[in-house]
Amino acid sequence: MLLERERAAVAEYGRRLVPARLTVGTGGNLSLRDPATGYIAVSPSGMRYEDISCADVAVLAPDGTRLDGARKPTSETALHLAFYAARPDRHAVVHTHSPAVTALACLRRELPAMSYLVALSGRDSVPCAPYADFGSQALADAAVRAADGCDAVLLASHGIVCLGADLDAAFQLAEQMEFCADVYLRCLAAGAEPARLTPEEMAQARARFGTYGQPKGEK
Numbered sequence: 001m002l003l004e005r006e007r008a009a010v011a012e013y014g015r016r017l018v019p020a021r022l023t024v025g026t027g028g029n030l031s032l033r034d035p036a037t038g039y040i041a042v043s044p045s046g047m048r049y050e051d052i053s054c055a056d057v058a059v060l061a062p063d064g065t066r067l068d069g070a071r072k073p074t075s076e077t078a079l080h081l082a083f084y085a086a087r088p089d090r091h092a093v094v095h096t097h098s099p100a101v102t103a104l105a106c107l108r109r110e111l112p113a114m115s116y117l118v119a120l121s122g123r124d125s126v127p128c129a130p131y132a133d134f135g136s137q138a139l140a141d142a143a144v145r146a147a148d149g150c151d152a153v154l155l156a157s158h159g160i161v162c163l164g165a166d167l168d169a170a171f172q173l174a175e176q177m178e179f180c181a182d183v184y185l186r187c188l189a190a191g192a193e194p195a196r197l198t199p200e201e202m203a204q205a206r207a208r209f210g211t212y213g214q215p216k217g218e219k
């Protein structure tokens with residue numbers, strides 16, 4: 001089976017989306033690129049995550065040509081392909097409709113530097129892309145343009161896209177951005193704008209994240 005490992009990872013991380021409260025029903029989608037071939041394993045359109053097996057995960061060429069898999073790929077395929085084309089250093093895309101980031105996207109506000117965790121996005125703040133129809137090339141183009149190298153971007157009145165070196169990184173970024181957006185909305189609900197970290201403090205956080213966690217290859 002073409003890209004069996006990547007397809008298994010897409011199915012596995014897809015099953016985690018709903019329990020992690022990152023999406024509801026069949027909303028959202030995810031993909032993983034094989035750096036060796038450039039081929040992309042992408043979740044199928046309109047299937048419940050618990051029902052998705054390896055064979056349901058489509059394999060696409062970078063131009064979107066379906067190479068394997070009987071199921072139609074996600075309706076947001078253009079969004080995934082656009083980010084892979086723009087970011088050769090990122091090999092996973094997780095798009096979710098989690099409630100707090102979606103609420104922020106409905107307000108059409110960026111996620112500002114209100115927590116050091118926002119620096120996990122690689123930038124001081126997470127931008128919000130203008131609204132475009134779901135599944136459209138216009139949405140894909142607007143999202144890549146607004147992200148401008150950030151590993152996360154809000155989609156106005158829709159949700160969020162998170163990028164990672166692998167699916168675990170992209171999934172964890174989606175969880176952290178949801179947490180930050182939830183805290184930010186609580187601050188706004190309390191009637192105040194939270195304090196902002198300075199660019200120097202955010203740069204320091206990013207530098208710390210670079211050395212945070214377990215060394216590679218060790219448990």
Ligand SMILES: [Zn+2]
Binds near residue numbers: 027028096097134158
């Ligand atoms: Zn969506």
